[in-house]
Amino acid sequence: MLLQEQTSLWSDTTIKMLDGYSGTLQTGSVLSETELDSNVLLLACGGEGELAMNGELCHIGASFAGHVVKGTTFTLTARSEDIHYMVIMYKASSMEGASLVVPSYRKHPLQTTFVQNPLTQAEWIENAEKIVAKWRRGEGLERFHANALLQVMIYELIMEFECGQGGAESDMVDVVVSYISSHYRQNLELKELAALAGCSVRQLQRRFKQEKELGPMEYVIHLRMESASRMLRHTDVSIGEIADKMGYRDMYYFSRAFKKYYGVPPLHYRLAAASRTDTDYAHSLLRNRTSSSYESAQGPVICHMRGEYLVTELPQRIAVLDVQYADHLLALGLPPTGSVGVGSAVLTFPQSLRAGLQHTELLGTYEYPDLLAVERLSPDLIICTEVHDQHVERLSRVAPVLMFKRNESWQTILSVFGELTGKRAEAKQIIADYHRRTALLSEELAPVLAGKSVALIRPLDSLVRVHSAVHRTGAVLYRDLGLPVPLFVADTSDTAYHISVDRLPAVHASHYFLLSNEMMQEEISATEQRVWGMLDASKRQHIHSVDAATWIGCYGPTGINGIVDQIEQALLA
Missing domain, CATH: 2.60.120.10 (Jelly Rolls)
Incomplete structure (x- = not known):
């Protein structure tokens, strides 16, 4: 026409x-x-x-x-x-x-x-x-x-x-990608994947390469090599065990495939990764001057949202206006002198941190810090987030103020705190231990979750928030542990989006981690009750209720590892 x-x-x-x-x-x-x-x-x-x-x-x-x-x-x-x-x-x-x-x-x-x-x-x-x-x-x-x-x-x-x-051919690729993501450690054949997509082998190869720039079997190898690389970098699991976990019949074939993909044998890759650690650590601190540090002739310099802070002597009395920073300091063996808490009617510290904060003074809450209490405390350093920008002028008259983005990676903040407090080695070890733990747990969960997906949801006043891998807690599930993302949320670029309770079945997950507000509200909301009723209707679904305040607010090493503990207990029970 x-x-x-x-x-x-x-x-x-x-x-x-x-x-x-x-x-x-x-x-x-x-x-x-x-x-x-x-x-x-x-x-x-x-x-x-x-x-x-x-x-x-x-x-x-x-x-x-x-x-x-x-x-x-x-x-x-x-x-x-x-x-x-x-x-x-x-x-x-x-x-x-x-x-x-x-x-x-x-x-x-x-x-x-x-x-x-x-x-x-x-x-x-x-x-x-x-x-x-x-x-x-x-x-x-x-x-x-x-x-x-x-x-x-x-x-x-x-x-x-x-x-x-977005047509039938895209649907074909989505279905195959989802299946491969859950089964790439097993022996897969092209004809099996084509049958799953309901098309010929040639049609699947053509369309898959158009969308992924890889063939289906190349995509399988890509996922295997990414997982193997992670195991080599963050764990001491033997190469033979890694080969077996990745679906190779013996270490020889795995080593050949790995060398073809990365250019070096697995053992050389592991040794080179270990030697690069210190250099990569120093470079990573300079990549984001908002939350980083560098060495100067006078001593370490901490880069934060409001400038730079020269560490001339290690701080002894630190006040923090976000509970996650109390967690970071506790992990380094340095409980803060004062910290904000959680709660409304009764103000306290999170259960996971309470034992370590017995001698720490309460300074209000994150949203409403008690500035008079901070002044009475007379700390020699105050750490806050961008939410407290309106209070910085007053706080600065008490002590130097460091401001970090609240949603900054906990590993970045811990590294900076290590430089600030003279605990660099301890910070690096905590991060390395976390990577090793999640890498091993990821492999243990893989066969358990084959063909299943895991959703992270939070009931609100009248809607349900479905979190993606962009969300900090979602990143623990989907990035660190490699848990299968529901197709319904796999492509979102935001931290979360909202749906009605009636549409919850469209998420189509096998496991739901439900961020419950019961501990904050002292009762289950009507929306949360509807969510339970909706999901309980299917015996094929597993609901794991967890405390929203802990899973969303405690982003230090203790809180994150506590989240991993609960995930492990829920999915391996």
């Missing part, structure tokens, strides 16, 4: 919503429509199932969006867990008259039935729910808004379709 004709076609096209509804398809149940009277958007999230359209069968994953044209017969079957679905019926017409249909041309998206995989477009489900809700109200302005939102959604679907992104 000529560009002028195509432009005119879209300019003269109007979208009119005809109806919309939503529902839940229970496992084994079927949603069926015969010879549709209009075009339909079909969106669903939840378990796995099958979508048959005009006799052609398509396997659908945890969520999908389908555009079904008038005259089509379709059947949606829930095969694994319940599926929450939305149906939106609409008509595309020419603006010259509502009776005129959109002119036909080859592969016009509004006259094409296709299935999209909206895993990277989680907001589509939310928008569809909003469209249906507004339409069902039956009010003129609300229905006008529903039409506007529908037009935006159709545009986004068409753009995905036209660009060849």
